[in-house]
Amino acid sequence: MNKIFFLVTALFILTAGKAQTNIGTDTTTVIILSANDMHAKIDNFPKFKALVDNYRQHYENVLVVSAGDMFTGNPIVDQYPDKGFPMIELMNRVGFTIGTIGNHEFDYGQETLKRRIAQAQFPLISANIASPDSIGINPDAYRIVSLNNGIKIGFVGAIQLNSEGLPDSHPSKLGGIQFTDGITRIKEYRSLRDSCNIFVGLTHLGFEDDVELANQFGEFDVILGGHSHTLVTNPVEYNSVLVMQAGSSLKNLGLITIKLVGGKVVSKKAELISVLDYPEVDSTLLSIVDRFNDNKELNKVIGTAQNDITGNDELGSLMTDGMCSLDEIEIAFQNVGGIRVDILPKGNITIKDVYKLDPFGNEIILLKMNVSEIKSLILNAFNREKAIDLVASGIAYTVIANSKGIGTEVKLFMPDGSDVDASKVFATGLSSYIVSSYDFKHEDPGQSLYTTTAQALINFISAKKEVNYTGIKRVSVSQKAD
Ligand SMILES: [Zn+2]
Incomplete structure (x- = not known):
């Protein structure tokens, strides 16, 4: 796989070149690496970072996104004195572009979530979460990321709600926060399509709802989802929208390759790539992860x-x-x-x-x-x-x-x-x-x-x-x- 990657990469550099200064009639390739439901699996970060850096060396426009559930599932992170801290520390070092809020983001409580949001050097979005100022968890519904050459990529987020109208976290962690239907909320942002060159649903709704969303919202180029831990090995389009999800625990990533000519999407492709099989590790992240893992109390x-x-x-x-x-x-x-x-x-x-x-x-x-x-x-x-x-x-x-x-x-x-x-x-x-x-x-x-x-x-x-x-x-x- 690695060999092919380098061949494809080399070809791209030869044909497209790296300098892209105006949208005009230029060809732009945008790479989005999408992780979802990482569930605090910090052990895979050294490979993940090395993989992301490899893409960054070969492509000018590489975005890294999280489709929710960064937390819960690894005691090293869940029982850390400031719960969840290691995860955001590592995500900052990888250089995430943006993330959406998943249900397990609430598991450590609202004060902890606010500290994690403040610590993150990337925005966390969601269209269907709002709270009064006294609580202060008010993510932006969407963000538009601009590339150096002026290409704009819009992201809208939403979180799944259960039959009680709440995300699947302990209800005591959700008090005072208003949750509204995700698909309904996202549909209020149709007009954003005209403000961006690429329009992405960054959702934590589960695969079935992502397909439903695609069928109701053909404005998206791609939906990068999470929550159902679905490993989409063969991504297809629904209503012309590519729907992707990459399992869980950072074993795999979604690799989205979008080509634009003159600012218009001319091709898009989604594939699954393995993090676990990536042959290299980032040594700095490895030593940081080792330090987090060296927890004598938990290893008793x-x-x-x-x-x-x-x-x-x-x-x-x-x-x-x-x-x-x-x-x-x-x-x-x-x-x-x-x-x-x-x-x-x-x-x-x-x-x-x-x-x-x-x-x-x-x-x-x-x-x-x-x-x-x-x-x-x-x-x-x-x-x-x-x-x-x-x-x-x-x-x-x-x-x-x-x-x-x-x-x-x-x-x-x-x-x-x-x-x-x-x-x-x-x-x-x-x-x-x-x-x-x-x-x-x-x-x-x-x-x-x-x-x-x-x-x-x-x-x-x-x-x-x-x-x-x-x-x-x-x-x-x-x-x-x-
Ligand atoms: Zn979830």
Whole structure:
């Protein structure tokens, strides 16, 4: 791949030359390198920087953009004393041109996000986020970037909202901020098309919504998206708009090559390029990343996994057992969306591993719940996606679903398989995320136990020393013909 890159590059330099001083009838090539859902994966930055610098050596007009979710997913960044700092430090050094705000940008809280926005040497945009001055998170809807030769590239951003009308972050982090429909907002900026030579949607809406946006907004040349972690290996145009997304974790980038003649786009191409396979590293960034990674507290071994712990059943069972290890709690539930790794490999478990599994810093909330309330929680959670959503400890259940996959009832069991006493009230542990984002019946508003789910799990593994979850499955669904 590298050889081809140099051949193409050499050809371009021979034919197009580097000096471009006026739009006139000149040919301009614009390269946009697009990252999305980097999720704090700083380990890939030394290669990323070397790759970007290579493009900058060979092309005059290279832009580097982020389509959101810079944060959450690496304890080195998530647990840094000033959360998220390493990520922006590295993005500044790579020389990002612009970014859009993703849902996980809110995970560290509003004050931290404001510090990160201030630290960033590039603008962060979004058309559907606004807040009063007292909060002060008011990104510009769009930015126009001008090249030296006068070519203008317009970017408009937007963030995805869930069924509650909020981005997927803890609702307590979103208080006071107004979120409006992203596609609706973007459509207010059609006239920008006339002010720029290249018009880009820089979105954090997810691939499906990006396609929808392209179909409604043919003014864009390209949509560079994020959120759904879609690896678009073969980018195509929808309504003449190229829609691109490059997976997640900075393993790949979108490479967009746009040619203009006389200021008009004459060709555009999107392709996926690998960061992981790039043969060179930037030594300065490598030493900075090494310094961030040298965190003795996080690298501390707290226990051993006797076997690989894999999948939502095993990992969720471990996490809920962590919550149940608190004296106050009899049963606990963990939503599968909060299980952030696929495997905890056999062998040593470090504090860092726990924060990778559970990075959000959610507190444990204790609620006294009767059987009917517990069933309402399980059923509502199930029917969000018509799939098992809650893994459990201290209790087991089967959801009965109809032929359309909709959960209609729940059978509860004690861990030994015996029936649950229908009059019992359980001391139930839930993460603050579930309490504030899920609809379910509960008379008890709940009280915080002032510890996080991750801390409970660290304590649990530290006390047990060895854990084994092979084959553990406490929750299931049974489909019934109706
Ligand atoms: Zn996202």
